[in-house]
Each structure stands twice: as C-alpha cells, then as structure tokens.
Amino acid sequence: MFDERTDADLLEMMRRGQRNERVAIAERLLAAGRLCQQRMRSVEAAERAQWCIDNWEAVAAEVAAELGVSQGRASSQMNYGVQLIERLPKLGVLFASGAIEYRIVITAIFRTGLIVDADLLDAVDTRLAQQAAGWNTCSEEKLKERIDWFVRELDPHAVRAARRADDDRHIETTPAADGMAEIYGRVRASDAAAFDQRLNQLAATVCRDDPRTTRQRRSDALGAWSAGIPTMQCECGSGECPAGADSANDPTQIVIHLLAEAKTVTGEGDAPALLAGYGGIPAETVRTMAKHAKLRPVVGGKELNAEPRYRPSNALAEFIRCRDLTCRFPGCDRPASMTDIDHTVPYPLGPTHPSNLKLLCRLHHLLKTFYAGAGGWADRQLPDGTVVWTSPSGRTYTTKPGGALFFPQLFTPTAELKLPQAPAQNEPGRGVMMPARRRTRTQDRADRIRWERGLNEARAAAHPPPF
Structure with missing residues (x-):
C-alpha cells in the first residue's frame, strides 16, 4: 500500500487520515447525542425521570452495546453529543468539519459547563468556533487558559476553579x-x-x-x-x-477467589490460575497459596440439574459465577462479586438451571426487568451459556461466558431446555417497583452548577478585584 508512495504522498495520507478520524469521532458523538434527544423526548422519559434506571441509563445501555464500550463511556459520549448540539452548536459544526481535535471539544465542554445564561453561552460558542481551529498544537494547560479567558471575560462566576x-x-x-x-x-x-x-x-x-x-x-x-x-x-x-x-x-473477613485447575493445585500441571480482573497467576504461586487457602471444587455444569426453587444452591451459584466471571450484558465487565444471578426466562416459567441462569450487575438487571417487553430489551440463552440480546432498536448482540476463555471446559453445553417466551414486563403499575431517585438527573446537574457558581461568587466577594 505504501511502497510506491512519495514522501509528499505519505504526508498527505497522514493529514487526510487525521481529518477523517476527527470527522468520524464527531459523527459518533453527534449521533449519540441525537439518539439521546429523541429518546428523552418520549412520554416514558418524563414518567421515568425519578426512576433509578431512567431513560438516560436505558439509552446509554443501548449505545454501550452498539459500540462495545462500558456504560460509563457510552454515557460520556452521549453527554458530549448533547452538549455539542444544545449548548455549543457552532463548535460542534467546526468539529464535524474535521478542523479540530477531540481533546479541544471535551475541554471546552467542561470549561463552559457552568454558564447558564443562553446569550453568554452563545457568545462563548461563537468565539470558540472562530479561534479553536488554531489550537490543535496547544497543550492541555494552554487550552484551559484560552477557554477560561473567554469565560472569565463574559461570565466570571462560571470559571472552573481548580x-x-x-x-x-x-x-x-x-x-x-x-x-x-x-x-x-x-x-x-x-x-x-x-x-x-x-x-x-x-x-x-x-x-x-x-x-x-x-x-x-x-x-x-x-x-x-x-x-x-x-x-x-x-x-x-x-x-x-x-x-x-x-x-x-x-x-x-478478607476473601479472594482464585480459579485454578485441580492438576495445578496438586502439582500435576502448570496451567496458570485466574484471579478475576487481574489475569493469570503462575502455577508455583498458586501452589504456595493453596497451602493456606480453603479449596472448593467447582461442580461441572453437566452434573447440575434444575432446582425446585428460585434461589440457586451454592454449587449452582458457584458454577454460574466461574463460568460467566462478569455481567453478561453487552459491553459490561463488572465482576461476579458485584452481580446478581438472573433467570433469563423468569422463574417459575424458566427453571433454576445452568442453561437459564447468568450474571447481571444490578444496573443491567433492573434494565432488563423494567425495560423489557414490546419495544424493550429481550435476551435468549443457549445451553453453552451464550446470551443473544435484542435491543429496543432491533439490533442483536452476543456475549459469551468470560470464564470459557480461560477454562474451555466451562463452555461445555448443559441441557437444552424448552422454554416459553419470556412474558412482557411493562404492565401498568410495574414502575412503582423500580428503585427511585431522590432527585432527577436534571435537578442534580442544576444543583451542582448552582453550588459551584456559588463558590465562585463567594470567593469573588471575599477577594474583590484587584486581587
């Protein structure tokens, strides 16, 4: 691809690639912002504003699944997109043209975050759009210095204090x-x-x-x-x-769980053990630790049958945690210690069986429960633990058990179950069961801005110019 290129050609390819990269990032952020706007305008968004898992979290889950990133990163990208559309649209147009870097945009969004007057914000946005194209070579400190200069000149109480x-x-x-x-x-x-x-x-x-x-x-x-x-x-x-x-x-009371093959512990093998979240532990270290540890064999999935109760036995729960290792929602990697064991088809329609159980963190467990049914999330589990998710937009995402990568025997299919279709869970009154927020997301943001501006005002009153 590059063999016959001249120096000038290669430099031009670099410049074009850089611009395309900026345009692609802008496209992703603005699309996330538009999707968020559309979903937040729905009637359900207003009804769910007080829900612990509100519409913002629901959209973030869908964005995270599509992009293969964490819920937090998806939420950040949505926020940047919304800010560029609603608060700094002129800077957003400049970004979408490929003229400025991503770091300029996120710095500007944060440094102007305390401006509440629409006219002052528009004035700052105009200045940023006029000047930012020349700031690509600036360091982080220089960017803050220049953006803060505009903010201080127009709205001194909106400057972000260190x-x-x-x-x-x-x-x-x-x-x-x-x-x-x-x-x-x-x-x-x-x-x-x-x-x-x-x-x-x-x-x-x-x-x-x-x-x-x-x-x-x-x-x-x-x-x-x-x-x-x-x-x-x-x-x-x-x-x-x-x-x-x-x-x-x-x-x-301090407990850590190490997953190892029996032959490693006895010295018959040298396969590393797994400390979830930290990777492989050498066999020699495992054997040293085993001398003072409590050893607990994990019963294989093939040896486990359906249990006549909602809560799984210790043996079944241990197998599910070792097989999955993390939350099974697309893009989520919260460890087993921070998850619930979820029935893919709700109990008692679906049995307490390895082929119908998986790990979900509390956020995604609530999301699955309260954003299911028509126009919501749906999940289907295969006997080997694979889970196929369908989003509200009809997109499908597949997640496989994390433990199977390190210990393939955990990926052995268990019994194939004949399960009914999971019932819709959005019947009237169900929202009453959702944990509620004390304040909505919008109220929280407004309170934070008032608090930070109040600190700036108090500081200015105590030390009026000249400083």
Missing part, C-alpha cells in the same frame, strides 16, 4: 503482567507516613534468615496488613524459627 489538592485523594489498583498488580494513589501526608511505618513494622516481624529482600518483605507485608494479620509468615523454612510462634494466619 480543586484543592486534598479533594484529589484516591487509591487505585490496576492489573500488571505475570500475576502482579500495581497500586498507586494520592493520600494525606500523615496517612502516608503511618502507612510507610506500618509496612516497615510488619516487614520486621520475620527472622533474620528470611530470604526476601527488604523491598520484597514490604510488598508482602501489604498482604498481611490487608488481611488483618498482625505478623508476617516467615519464609526461612526452619522449624525452630523464632518468629514462627507469632506468624499464625488468623482467620479474617
């Missing part, structure tokens, strides 16, 4: 390679100092013959501290270790 450093406290954990994970965050200095000392104290509870380095002991100390164990397990291997008497593994 958050205090203390407001940005957070702790994050992310998966890493080879059965490891990374922990990072931002905490108060006093808490960091206490945390640092506590790791040192725990790392010192082993004897001097422990083979680990100080850094390794501090890392392992985090596991003991998280489990509420007062001392670390010494690894010197001596039966007369002076730290041994204090290294008992007291039972705690």
